[in-house]
Amino acid sequence: MKTLFPLNPRMILFSIFAAAAVCMVYGCSLGPEYQRPDIKVAVPDRYDNASGATEPIENRITGGDRWWLEFGDPEISRIAGEVLKHNWDIRRAAAVVAEFRAGLIISRSDRFPTTGLDFSAERTHRKVKSQTMGDITIGPSGRVIIGPGQTRYTDTTEDFYNLSLPMSYEIDLWGRIARANEAALADLLAADENRRAVTHSVVAETISTYLELEALERRMVLAKQNIDNHTSALKLVEGRYNLGLSDVLAVRQAKRALAQAQSELSPLRQALGETQQALAVLMGRYPETRPPRIQSEDYFKRLNPVPPGMPAELLRRRPDILAAEAALQAANARIGEAHAARFPRISLTGRFGYASSDLDDLLSSRRQSINYGADLLAPLFNAGRLKAAENATAARYDRAVADYAKIVLTAFSEVEGALLRRKELLDKRDRILNLVKEAAATLEAAEMRYQRGVSGYLNVLEAQRANYSARESLVMADLSILTNRVSLHRALGGGFN
CATH class of the missing domain: 2.20.200 (Outer membrane efflux proteins (OEP))
Incomplete structure (x- = not known):
């Protein structure tokens, strides 16, 4: 019996080479092409809690991500530069990037003859x-x-x-190797964006720690001033007691107030030492402590107002969002890789x-x-293993979509939250300034009335506590405003000019 189509080995090889050439030219890659998922969230044109200039935030972002320069503090700039050089978390993130870069080279080598x-x-x-x-x-x-x-x-x-x-x-007849290369490149991009995210987080943590250190030094100055005030007040009360103008209860009250003021200094010294040690570790140094520096009272400087921004731009610049989207791209490419693995492989x-x-x-x-x-x-029978592997990659893609949506919403929440807190904190500081003024006037009036014998010493003690508490509240309010600005830069993924 004569066959209509005789099997010729040369014709088979020629057909294989022709099919391979067509797929290499026109890119026969199986699997879905990546598209940014719709997380079904209505994004406004501008942040709800933004106010100030009319230029969007994202149009004023500094290209080098050196947002800490906005504070105008040479010490903060020096610390940030040292952290970028010596912090071990940043070094580890850079090593991860190098690892994925080598993985990309390994993946690309499969596209060439060996x-x-x-x-x-x-x-x-x-x-x-x-x-x-x-x-x-x-x-x-x-x-x-x-x-x-x-x-x-x-x-x-x-x-x-x-x-x-x-x-x-x-x-690569079905694009399996091409999809693997696409996934490896996306993994590298995700690792690089994670490195940027780690860098932003570590620098933000370092600057916040330094601001806390400065606040503790200012609180120690207030605590020492409070001790000096109570020491002077005790001498005044004892002098009046010796003259018979005051009773022993006032002396006891003054001594108790002085002892309480002295007891508040030790926890501040402990907190200062722990903060100094934490800052040293962030800078890659041995944890050490040093005496507190003298901080001037006129230290607070209002930072530039925050301009309004376009939330949609946040998706294109915040590193953790970019890393999540790169992970999405890698997961999408692996669906095609798993699908192509179910088809025959041809090797020369x-x-x-x-x-x-x-x-x-x-x-x-x-x-x-x-x-x-x-x-x-060609895979003939594998008990559904290859199909299950493809389903697993599709499930991992769905999980990556959920992670991406959560990161995006969290980013929007962090920006809106930082903007909201900024407005409230600035309003709070204005009210605390008025409180400090009134507390100082009340203390002066209470001391005058006591010296004249019109009122008892208890009113003076109450006024002293209120004055000290108001001044300490002002320091804490200033710290909250400055660290909130750090949080805003961290949420935005950068700074503005």
Whole structure:
């Protein structure tokens, strides 16, 4: 029976090469193409709690992400620069980026042929059996008689040398390798954005820690001033007691107030030391402490007003959002990779080399050999393993979408929250300034009335506590405003000019 379409090996190889060429030119990649998912959240044109200039925040972002320069403090700039050089979390994040960059090179190598050098030398020792004839004699009747022979074993040695260049190349017929490269590149982008996110977080934590350190030093100045005031007040009360103008209860009350003021200094020293140690660790140094610095009372400087912004721009600049989207792209590419793994794989193999039993004659042209062929590996039965693997990659993509949506909403919440707190904190500070003014006036009036004998010393103690509490509240309000600005820069993923 004659077949209509005879199977010709050359035609099969030609068909394979033609299909491979078409797919390489036109990009036969299975799986869905990436599109940014719709998280179904109505994003406003501007932040609800933004106020001030009319230029959007994102139009004023500094290109180098050196948002801490806005504070105008050389010490903050110095600390930030040292953290960028010596912080171990940042170094670790950079090492992760280097790891994924090497992984991308490994993944891309699958798109190119692989070749190697194979040299082997073999020596075989064996015994060769040989049979010798016996003596030949002629008998009385004239018949030839052959005597018994001997069996001999001779040691022989055979050498064999082989030198070849094996080559192999997998034709990416369905885009499996291309999708793997796409996923590896997205992983690298995600790692790099995570490095930026870590850098922002570490610098923000460092600056917030430094601001807390300054606030503790100012609170220690207030605590020492409070001790001095109570010491002076005790001398005044004791002087009036010695003159018979005051009773012993006032003396006891003054001593109790002084003891309480002195007891408040030790926790501040402890907190200052712990904050200094934490700052040293962030800067990559040994945790150490030092005496508090003297802080001036006129230290607070109002920062530039926050301009309104476009929340949609946040999706294109905040590193953790960009990292989440890169992870989405990687998960999407792996769906195509898993889908392509269910189709046959075609590999081209070849070997060019020499083989000889004489090393001196190994590279002779008559010892040359060339082998080439094609391998096709098609999955026939795997109990649903490949299908389950594809379903698993699709589920991981859905999980990445959920992570992305949560990160985006969290970012919007952090920005809106920082803007809301800023307005309230600035209003609170204005009210505390009025409180400080009234507390100082109340203390002055209470001391005047006590010295004149119009009121008791308890009113003076109450006024002293209220004055100290108001001044300390002002320090804490200033700290909240400054750290809130740090949180805003961290939420925005950068600063503005």
